[in-house]
Amino acid sequence: MINLIPNTEKKKMVKSFYYRFTVVCLVVFGLSVLIGTFVMIPSYFLVRTKEDLVNKKLEAQKSESVSAPDQETLAITQDLENKLWLLEGSESDKFTISKEVVSAIVQKKIFSIKITDISYENNPPAGKKVSIEGIAPSREILLAFRRLLENDPLFKSVDLPISNFIKGSNIRFNLNLIPV
The missing domain is CATH 1.20.5 (Single alpha-helices involved in coiled-coils or other helix-helix interfaces)
Structure with missing residues (x-):
């Protein structure tokens, strides 16, 4: 074409x-x-009127004075304070491992020793005790770790059972400490 x-x-x-x-x-x-x-004009006017309404309510609430608490509220507050005081008093009798003890253990830890567990107990007849479980690469390093903990003034005694020294390397140990 x-x-x-x-x-x-x-x-x-x-x-x-x-x-x-x-x-x-x-x-x-x-x-x-x-x-x-x-299409947007009605939405715009609706939003503007709601904004004005909210601003008026805010101004009204700001101008209102806050009423003094009534006797019932004061009684409830006092009762709650008494209950909290009782709870705090009962918690103070319990032994909790302190941050100082844990930080002392971690600071004295030799680099090659792996700590797997730190536990504590409070037995009224026996007293407070902190137990450390872990793995040491050799007897010498484990003995050095024990001596470092013995020289720390935070601990009264450090008990490392002799059975922990049977194995020559990769020793799984259990160390018992009595804090001051």
Whole structure:
């Protein structure tokens, strides 16, 4: 099929197509903005009125004075304070391992010793006791760790059973400490 339209006419048609396409795009964009504006106007006014209402309530609450607590509230508060005091008093009789004891153990620990467990107990006849379980690579290192703990003033006694020294390497040990 032969195209009989001259090249100048073809160029004019393409140019006119792009003009029409641009105008249609601008009209669609303008209509979209216009419709969007009309749709958003009611929401805008609704939000503005709610904001004004909230600001009025806030001003009203700020201007109100806070009433003094009544006797019932004071009685409940006093009762709660008494209960808390009783709980705190009962907790003070229990032995809790202190941060100082744990930090002393960790600071004295030799690099190659692995501590697997630190436990504590408070047995009224026997007293307070901290137990350390772990793995030491050799007897010498385990003995050095025990001596470091013995020289610490936080501990009254350090008990390392002789049975821990039977094995020559990778020794699983159980060390008992009595804190001051």
